Amino acid sequence: MMRKIWIGLLSLLMAVGGAKAQFIANPLPIPFGDPYVMYDQGKYYMYGTGGDVKNGFGAYSSSNLKEWKFEGQVYHHDNPNGWGIHSFWAPEVYKKGGKYYMLYSAQWKQNPNQEKENFKIGVAVSDKPTGPFIDLNDRPIFDPGYPIIDANLLVENGKIYLYYSRCCYKHPVASEVAQWAKKRGWYNEVEESWVYGVELKTDFSGTIGAPVLLLRPPVKMGSIKEEWESRSVTAKEVNRRWTEGSYIFKKDKIYYMMYSANNFDGQNYAIGYATSKSPLGPFKKADNNPVLQRSGKVSGTGHNSITYTPDGKQMLCVYHGRTEATGHQRLVFIDKMEVAKDGRLMVHGPTLKD
Template identity: 35%
Template sequence: MVNSHKENQKMVTYSNPVGGMNKIGDPFVLKKENSYYMYATSEPNFGFKVWKSDNLVNWEEKGLAYVHHEQPNKWATGDFWAPEVIHRNNRYYMTYSARNKDGHLQISVAASSDPLGPFTDISTEIIKQEGSYIDGHIFIGDDGTPYLYYVKDCSENKINGNHVSQILVQEMNKEITDVLGEPRLLLEPDQPWEGIEGDYQWNEGPFVMKDGQTYYLMYSANCFASSDYSVGYATSDQPLGPFKKATENPILAKNLSINISGPGHNSVTIGPDDKTLYIVYHTHTNPDAPSGNRQMNIDRLYFEEGKLIVDGPIVNEQTIKIK
């Protein structure tokens, strides 16, 4: 990977993968003022690491943002997955999932006064229904209403004899500690590229954006350890749906000719120029042996005539404009 800062042009050049980290997954990037913070599935036995950058390219590991054995209520046994962090009410809120002592996956919320942590659990059982739930994602509406998008995991969710992961949504309270109302089913595997002939099927990793009057729900399909893991999206005119999947899905998929395998579980952030959007996603570190060992990539993302388009996957040198 080539990283070099061109001061006179106010840009940084990079080649995917970025950051130099591997053995991670599900990268989520938070921009706060002029800094970026990346959280990922990284210490699945007990918590989450955090990295910091000022340009999206050069990342420094800053230690552990969340450590389970330091929590007042040590509720989980492992499988700490997919952390995401938002800033609200002058605090930072982390959603994540882990496996509880009864063997189910459950979503929790932790909070901190600093994006680097330490994060402390404030609500350890967001979803009360039976089953396993993962990939909590919080979207804040224009009126300040928080919404929790999450996944009913295929490990326990059986439909017509198949194990199926589905994406649901519920409104949250202002304190980000509980969900309100009844869950609404938004997405489930139903497009040909989503492995709908298999015994196990996935729609997971939700991420929501708004452009104009349209809400865009990005998601990943297929198994995370498959080269076919890819990203699609659906649209709606309201955050609670219904959402309609794009016919041009997937918008980010494998390209084994350039060693891109399993691109998915994305987040989106805005560049240092405060204008350009970037999709942040993982790919398999070893494309010949896809597994949970993954690395971080970033590519440009933009809207064109109501469609969401990824300029990637790209492994050639790219540039990021600096404000």
């Protein structure tokens, strides 16, 4: 028995040791986009977009981040307070006061102008991480006057901050990239999505104050460190530039906001980050962006969350990607990441099992 325990410990140390060592046999057989992992009472719970559920969200659980059990559909759109009708995306779950709160985006059924993209953010609650989650109210948290997706929260000093992405829909923005594409006869305009932050009421019933613009695509061309954010346009994929899928955390008094750029449905989807000394900015994009992008047989790497090994020592980046073998199907990847002593954030991926 002692020999088996020692071998198990040795295997774990080998898995998490060394920056280039593969932590998990990627990709995991979980068909999620926008994966979010919560650690609670010795177990990991993963939520995401899609995953073979209809009009809602499924969940998986694991004790070791390698073997995962499907817990079924944990949120259904037709619950007593359901307000969404389709496009259920990017769920994230937070524990507060012994209850579990799911933030997510969906198409709001209240749509008098019949907008194609009428996405809003709502919150549902459950007594268990495996649901069932029931909407707190029969409406979204708030309506800023434009479609929004990709909710992420920061809880600090008794306050809750909500981060979200304004959709590209009907949001054309003047930029050198837009001018460049128009001169080539590719697109008449380029729409953009931007990341905002706003304080949230502690009972999730609404927001406090006006949203603050935190991140947007670069206005000018020519910067090597920022050109990666425009590849959906420069590769002639689509007339849109995205800044979405934000995930914020704090380390050594610095706020790190990870975000995804480019078309989520394309190969150039990638992750960068920005830093600030305040939860509502201003944020400065990092010089070493992107920190995760297509490589080898893996592409479409984006919309991440962060978790840690059970001992809390090793940061892990959880994201979705595609491989040559799996085709267009999005699957979950987990790779090691770190914040170096000089403050640089690095993701050691994408890794792919041999």
